[in-house]
Amino acid sequence: MAVPHQIFKQLAKKRLVGKEGKEKEREIRKLLVEMPGYKTGPYGEIRKWLQGEIQENRKRGRVKARVFFDVKKEGDAQVVLLGPPNIGKSSLLKKLSSIQIKVADYQFTTLKPIPAMVDFDGALVQVVEIPGLLEGAAEGKGGGRAMLAAARNANYAVLMTSADTPLEKVKAVRDEMRRVDLPTPKFLICNKIDLPGVENIITSLKREFHDIEIVPISVEKNIGIQSLRDAIWRNLELVRINVGGRERPVVLARGAAVRDVLDEIFHDATQPHTIKISGPSAKFSDQQIGLEHVLYDGDALEIH
Ligand SMILES: Nc1nc2c(ncn2[C@@H]2O[C@H](COP(=O)(O)OP(=O)(O)O)[C@@H](O)[C@H]2O)c(=O)[nH]1
Ligand SMILES: [Mg+2]
Known part of the structure; x- marks a missing residue:
């Protein structure tokens, strides 16, 4: 049975304390994989919160990393x-x-x-x-x-x-x-x-x-x-995801899902798309998958 959502959120917050940049993003992604897959209700809210944290974290990262x-x-x-x-x-x-x-x-x-x-x-x-x-x-x-x-x-x-x-x-x-x-x-x-x-x-x-x-x-x-x-x-610890029609792969942290690819390309993963996958994480070529499907290095997506 899943842990009560309040406890999960507390644990999640604890695990993010003191982390920043890539390390924080990796931890958030682990949490997203570990948590129950509900899209609505309290766990849906927590999922949204964690995904928002990824965006916030990236913004902070960009500001800080601008001058190396x-x-x-x-x-x-x-x-x-x-x-x-x-x-x-x-x-x-x-x-x-x-x-x-x-x-x-x-x-x-x-x-x-x-x-x-x-x-x-x-x-x-x-x-x-x-x-x-x-x-x-x-x-x-x-x-x-x-x-x-x-x-x-x-x-x-x-x-x-x-x-x-x-x-x-x-x-x-x-x-x-x-x-x-x-x-x-x-x-x-x-x-x-x-x-x-x-x-x-x-x-x-x-x-x-x-x-x-x-x-x-x-x-x-x-x-x-x-x-x-x-x-x-x-x-x-990165994955390269080839996307039909793009010259270079989208490169994301290990543990990334289809949603993250759409985020990266369209800066918005909410629009409906038909997505087919081939490669290491596909059960068969051109398998149709959803936004939460976790990607492996070398996967190829067709987005319609
Ligand atoms: N014997 C040998 N000398 C090397 C090798 N790689 C580089 N060198 C030499 O080591 C010296 C220093 O190289 P450099 O790349 O400027 O070192 P850096 O100061 O660490 O950037 C040069 O004379 C290179 O030709 C190698 O694999 N074997
Ligand atoms: Mg040198």
Whole structure:
């Protein structure tokens, strides 16, 4: 039996306390999936309230995210790349996207955050390199604190190092992240695994960062790049929904329903539509479905 609606609402409010941005939206979506499916009555009201919260939350998010230090937030999601200088951050961005980035064999080549657009089967993810000025960043040296704070607006942060960088340097960056209360990085990239002696550095990284996944790559030798792309996409927890007549998929948080796609396209999900679905969440091709149908990555919709 479902819990009484008052209790559900109280629990829901509690679960949203202290959450904002993407995290809040994810929690609201979980609640929408968990709650009984009544469209009317008290539970219908709660559903409307939660859906309103998503809109409010997005508005707030847009205002806050407009200025990402010098980098304008663009695309469907944003990931920041943090790490010591000279580890191959710029080289990696250049490899993942088609933009021109300056790469040089000396430290502090990059003085400003540099964004690159990376295409994940139609979903555009902005990957931002944060320059290697992080030592003392929490104290606000060289604008580093602003950059670290800005990392909070991104979907998540990734930590990066290289096989020829002392462990102490990447630990220092991790410590700065902790000091400004950034969430634990989703994973740790170790570049330059083409260099000799790489087994030792991987072993010590695994010991020091035992709670996060380590992704070994070599930008120069083109090793591990596909695994890295997979890790970036997987950790975003997004779904790509192809909609007939549109060039790019609609990209939404995992757990999104048909209603959210209509919201995104028409900014109004109340108008009647005939909707047919094919793909991973369809029982069969061109299955007719309703607004509450939860979508999977790669689903395709025909909206009439
Ligand atoms: N051996 C090796 N060197 C690399 C690799 N990737 C980048 N580099 C070199 O590392 C240096 C620093 O690269 P850069 O991308 O500017 O590093 P950033 O300071 O972290 O942005 C350059 O000389 C690159 O050619 C790699 O996979 N293997
Ligand atoms: Mg650089």
